[in-house]
Amino acid sequence: MTIRHLLLLIIIFLSLPLTTNAQETSLVSWNIRDFGKTKSAEEIENIAEILRDYDIIAIQEVVAGYGGSQAVARLADELNRKGSKWDYSISYATKSPKYKTEKYAFLWKTSKVKVIEKGALITELETCVYREPYRMRFEANGNFYTILNYHSRKYSEHPEIEVNCINDYIISHQDENIILAGDFNLAIDHPVFNTIKEYNFEACLNGNKTTLKQSCNDHSYLNHxxxxxxxxxxxxxxxxxxxxxxxxxxxxxxxxxxxxxxLPVYMKFH
Incomplete structure (x- = not known):
């Protein structure tokens, strides 16, 4: 084989597409306030348009009563109209103090994501959290992920108590590839996150504001x-x-x- 032929083979090899293991997977997490029957068809369509390009969607604050599960089904139906086939899973209502009960939801593109383990609330955390996280295991591009979908108690109710318990859960399940997504009601620089940072966990965002003010102040509408x-x-x-x-x-x-x-938070990874 001549050097010219060898160089040509190298060029062809380098031009080949990446293997499926190197392809990216995308996850978006969103606390959609009061996601239930009050969402109009236009609002559902707008939400679907925002989320359509991601592979896995984790939603917090699905209304536990009438209309919450239906809203998730309506969103899945709207996503299905936008070019990809979607499936979804909705949690049971969390075992929470009065007026704090919610559901969670996952939605995923069936062409890119497979379910390895059905979704379930983490019952062993019931006594420690107001809304136990919803876990589900997926396979995408040959990789396996355990995603925990979580909405903490309010800041004034010391969500660090809950995060500390979730830290322990994650550390005790290090054999899994856990991703924790949701609304923590805490900034990532709070000391309670130092524990899992010591176990090589990192935050997608670092100080990015994700909540909306009720009105603009000095042309700014982002808050916490x-x-x-x-x-x-x-x-x-x-x-x-x-x-x-x-x-x-x-x-x-x-x-x-x-x-x-x-605002929704997204992550692309492999």
């Missing part, structure tokens, strides 16, 4: 940095991460708050 995705940096390579700002300008704030008072 409390939504995030936390992942094992030894088991996942982060490609991209950020928030999806569906507001864009102050004039749209009032209308966009009808969708939610939180």
């Amino acid at each position: 940095a409390i939504d995030n995705i936390i992942y094992d940096a030894l088991k996942n390579e982060l490609i991209d991460c950020g928030t999806i700002d569906f507001v864009q300008e102050c004039e749209q704030l009032e209308a966009m708050r009808m969708l939610s008072d939180h």
Whole structure:
């Protein structure tokens, strides 16, 4: 084989597409406020348009009573109209104090994601958290992920108590590739997160504000940095991460708050 032929083979090899293991997977986490029967068809369509390009969707604050599960089904139906086939899973209502009960939901593209383990609330955390996380195991691009979908108690109710218990749960399940996604009602620099950081977990966002103010102040409508995705940096390579700002300008704030008072957080990884 001549050097010229060898160089040609190298060029052809380098031009081949990456293997499926190197293909990215995308996850988006969103606290959609009061996600239930009050969401209009137009709002559901707008939510679907925001989420359509991701592979796995984790939703918090699905209404536990009538209309919550139906809203998830309506969203899945709308996503199915946008070019990809979607499936979904809805949790049972959390065992929470009065007026704090909610459901969670996962939605995923069936062409890219397979379910390895059905979704279930983590019952062993019932006594420690107001809303026990919803866990589900997926396979995407040959990799396995256990995603915990979580909505903490309010900041004034000391969510660090809950996060500390979830830390212990994650550490005791290190054989799994756990990704923790949701609304923590805490900034990622709170000391309670130091524990899992010592186990090579990293936060997708670092100080990015994710909640919406009720009105614009000095052309700013973003408030607290409390939504995030936390992942094992030894088991996942982060490609991209950020928030999806569906507001864009102050004039749209009032209308966009009808969708939610939180921005979605996304992560692309393999």
